[in-house]
Amino acid sequence: MxxxxxxxxxxxxxxxxxxxxxxxxxxxxxxxxxxxxxxxxxxxxxxxxxxxxxxxxxxxxxxxxxxxxxxxxxxxxxxxxxxxxxxxxxxxxxxxxxxxxxxxxxxxxxxxxxxxxxxxxxxxxxxxxxxxxxxxxxxxxxxxxxxxxxxxxxxxxxxxxxxxxxxxxxxxxxxxxxxxxxxxxxxxxxxxxxxxxxxxxxxxxxxxELSRDREAPVPWHVKRAIHYMHGNISRAMTLKEIAEACGVSARTLQDGFRKFRMTTPMAYLEHMRLDVVRQELSSADPEQSVRVIAQKWGFAHVGRFSGQYRKRFGELPSQTLRRIVEIPADVGTADSGRSRPRALAKG
CATH class of the missing domain: 2.60.120.10 (Jelly Rolls)
Known part of the structure; x- marks a missing residue:
């Protein structure tokens, strides 16, 4: 070998x-x-x-x-x-x-x-x-x-x-x-x-889009909505509640997000939550529960959450939590004088 x-x-x-x-x-x-x-x-x-x-x-x-x-x-x-x-x-x-x-x-x-x-x-x-x-x-x-x-x-x-x-x-x-x-x-x-x-x-x-010298000024109600989402990210929120917190109608808020964030307010909130969950999973103990972490950040339905997570990050939340790649044990074993490979460990 x-x-x-x-x-x-x-x-x-x-x-x-x-x-x-x-x-x-x-x-x-x-x-x-x-x-x-x-x-x-x-x-x-x-x-x-x-x-x-x-x-x-x-x-x-x-x-x-x-x-x-x-x-x-x-x-x-x-x-x-x-x-x-x-x-x-x-x-x-x-x-x-x-x-x-x-x-x-x-x-x-x-x-x-x-x-x-x-x-x-x-x-x-x-x-x-x-x-x-x-x-x-x-x-x-x-x-x-x-x-x-x-x-x-x-x-x-x-x-x-x-x-x-x-x-x-x-x-x-x-x-x-x-x-x-x-x-x-x-x-x-x-x-x-x-x-x-x-x-x-x-x-x-x-x-x-990345090469634009300056981004068009984001309306204050869109900034306010993002700030409100960050401050209440772990609890359930509705579009109506967020719009009322910003002092605008739900339609105005929708239009602002579509124009300046290319998505809807609720989709933006979901991505924020997924990013926070991923950050916690990446540093959590492997024995911790994905369900508990997901529910902590507002995902009540774990099955749906797993699908959303995989779509965004290309892997299941349990894979992020473990992140240990197994390597077949027979690689390099033909010569007993050489080191046996081990499972790749988290760096």
Whole structure:
């Protein structure tokens, strides 16, 4: 088996020269991935991966000629940032070159293939689609009206794209040297910065709204309503009550939210509550009850709450509460002299 080492901060590293072993390791980490040789050239690979909150950051170094096949995943996106060498990403009927100054974004709504012609070094991000949605909603202070759609190519030669490439290089060195994963706080900050730079560098269907120099002034009654919701977030509220607290009619309040927050007052309140629940679940003891936490923040019907939560965050509330990813126990056990892998623990 390839060299495998683990620690308790959602970190995995492995290296070797056998593509069959490489394929086996990847397929056990992410079901359905396959690696295929494309020539008789000798192959080498070194992979360092950190996974946290559903986001995988993978620093890879390859030599050889082979392809990696990824199955479709409607909830996951992949970002490829080249550092040295070239590769080709095939998605549906398109071939996207991953070369110097050009990153690639794959929404993974269909199967895709990464063709390596080494030597090659790159940083790969695998992240839940809802994470990008959540960050853009936070910037706009409003719910998105339609599914977030990104362009496939990232300009890494200037502006936020250049900053993204430089940060990717720093992260790659930090992971390959096995130092960055030892500092959860630092890793969290640089990962957050990378996602924000990605949103700025990669065109999408909300780019124009984000690039507005100034947001139109929000009416006082909309601000007042949001303030009132925050102050009473844990108890039941009606649209009529909120409107009366703001001194306007329910229709006026509805119109204000639709125009300036692109949603309704009650939908806005629901998102606020879901965000608060998620924050508490993320720091709660795994033995705590999802039902108790949900009811604490105004969700009386737990079944309906779970559906709303999954729609917004891409996972069940119980998964947020536990957040321990199980890794098959037989990875790396062929050589008794090497470390056995362990379940990835919360960082």
């Amino acid at each position: 390839p060299d495998v080492s683990w620690n308790t901060f959602d970190h995995l590293s492995f290296a070797g020269a056998d593509l069959q072993e490489f394929s086996t390791s990847l397929s056990r980490l992410h079901s359905g991935i396959q690696v295929r040789s494309e020539s008789q050239r000798n192959t080498k690979y070194q992979v360092n991966m950190v996974r946290t909150r559903g986001i995988s950051v993978i620093a890879s170094r390859y030599d050889g000629d082979f392809s990696i096949h990824f199955p479709a995943s409607i909830d996951t996106a992949m970002v490829l940032i080249p550092l040295t060498g070239s590769a080709m990403v095939a998605v549906a009927d398109r071939n996207l070159p991953s070369i110097q100054n050009k990153g690639v974004f794959v929404d993974r709504l269909s199967d895709n293939q990464l063709r390596i012609a080494g030597p090659r070094t790159h940083l790969c991000l695998r992240l839940p689609h809802f994470e990008l949605t959540r960050r853009i909603e936070a910037r706009l202070n409003a719910s998105l009206r339609e599914r977030l759609q990104f362009a496939t190519e990232i300009d890494l030669s200037q502006g936020p794209g250049l900053d993204l490439a430089r940060l990717a290089m720093a992260i790659h060195h930090g992971l390959a040297g096995e130092t960055l994963h030892k500092s959860p706080a630092a890793l969290g900050h640089v990962l957050g910065a990378m996602l924000e730079l990605l949103i700025d560098a990669l065109p999408h269907n909300y780019s124009q």
